[in-house]
Amino acid sequence: MYLAKSYSITGYQRLVTELGYNPVALMKSEGFVPAQFNGADLFVSYSKLAELLERTALECQQPLFGLLLTQHQPLEAIGPLPLFAAQAETIGEALNKVSSALYLQASGVHVRQIPVGDNTQVLMDFDISTPLGITQIKLLSLGHLCNFVAEITGLSRYNFDISISAPAPYQKDYRQSDYRQVHFDQHFCGITLSTRLLTQQNRQYASAISSSIKRHVEFLRDQFPTSLEEQVRQVASALLASGDCSLELVASSLDLHPRMLQLKLKEQDVSYSQIMREIRQTLAEDHLRRKSMSVTDLALNLGYADASVFSTKFKQWTGLSPKQWQKKVGSS
Missing domain, CATH: 1.10.10.60 (Homeodomain-like)
Structure with missing residues (x-):
């Protein structure tokens, strides 16, 4: 069973309400209640979370719902991952740190780097599935990835080249996101970065991480509910x-x-x-x-x-x- 932190969709109720729909009714249709998302930081079924986002996108007629949700989220939506990244000196190493600690935020999703010419594709692979698909979880995760990379590079999160292995939306009148380069019908799910960028210094790197941060990182590992x-x-x-x-x-x-x-x-x-x-x-x-x-x-x-x-x-x-x-x- 794959799990994900409920806080990863913080802002869900606000966005659904802005789009003119009832977030509580949508949550209840998937077996959730607001208490699980109102500031809660607990694990829920990753597949059910994915299905909630798919159903919401259909109901709201917003095929970019997952990506829109990340536009107004704080970095805390990805949980403790920035703490691990702060231990890496370069951007490439920070991405590796996040990949190894990703299970603390969600199980059933993986991040890897593939060199392609002068660029590197930062790919996301998913082990989950739902009857409605997982397009929205992919968009949500890619939005989180863009927010994180923007934090460690200082670049705008809206300028990254996003590729998603899902069919292009058929609606023509949906609300567009601020992300400028979103490409559907691709053979992979991820973002493309300059390989040279990955060798640059991580803006969040602390050359001498305090022992308190190290202890907190270990605490987070220990708190992961394995049983x-x-x-x-x-x-x-x-x-x-x-x-x-x-x-x-x-x-x-x-x-x-x-x-x-x-x-x-x-x-x-x-x-x-x-x-x-x-x-x-x-x-x-x-x-x-x-x-x-x-x-x-x-x-x-x-x-x-x-x-x-x-x-x-x-x-x-x-x-x-x-x-x-x-x-x-x-x-x-």
């Missing part, structure tokens, strides 16, 4: 406050049937209900310790209908009511 249990925890934690944190929705976010998700978790000696209990207890104890909200508000934020149900559950977990636990911790 299904950790993936479920990330998705469930983000959805909990939305009031809809059902097994079905979490499974859909990870592109799994609910029964299959349960079976895979069982293979790891854990259950969905156990994960949810641990998430709720951890969050409850944290809020009670900090006295950040009332018991009633806490109950609602943890997905309980009322405070009495939450209090009963909390006593089952700890042997104390929320107020008793809070008093005990406060006096210790």
Whole structure:
């Protein structure tokens, strides 16, 4: 199963609204909810994300939707990748660094460099597929690549020569992007750069990277959710406050049937209900310790209908009511 960070489509709701359509309805049609994208930084199914973008492009009649989305995104949309690139002295080395760390942002996509005469093609390969195709994910990824290369070269992101292995749009009246050279029906997906440019110094290179940045890079590697249990925890934690944190929705976010998700978790000696209990207890104890909200508000934020149900559950977990636990911790 391939995963991607939900923050990679930051600005999605704003752009869809600008185009005159309902972003929430489109997200729900693919099994997503706004809580997964409203500032959340969690992994979701890469294929389902691709399908959401394809459906959105069709609904909005905007064949360049993925590229348009990247025009107003901050560099943070590509997650921690600039941190890795900052360790490279040249632009070519920075691209190699990003390629090796790309799994931290999305699995199932690869970046490689192919020399062609005086130029180098920076190619993107994708392992995912959807019934609607993956043209929009390709455009989104190429837009991210242009934004990143612009950051490390100082060149305008709109001047790069973009090639995409997808049919040319048939609509004639769609909103154009600011990218000036977008070529469809190509045999590869990527951008073409001067080979000489790749030997130049990376503008973001720090000749002596601080130990704190190095530690942060290692931290990011360690935080990558390699186990299904950790993936479920990330998705469930983000959805909990939305009031809809059902097994079905979490499974859909990870592109799994609910029964299959349960079976895979069982293979790891854990259950969905156990994960949810641990998430709720951890969050409850944290809020009670900090006295950040009332018991009633806490109950609602943890997905309980009322405070009495939450209090009963909390006593089952700890042997104390929320107020008793809070008093005990406060006096210790």
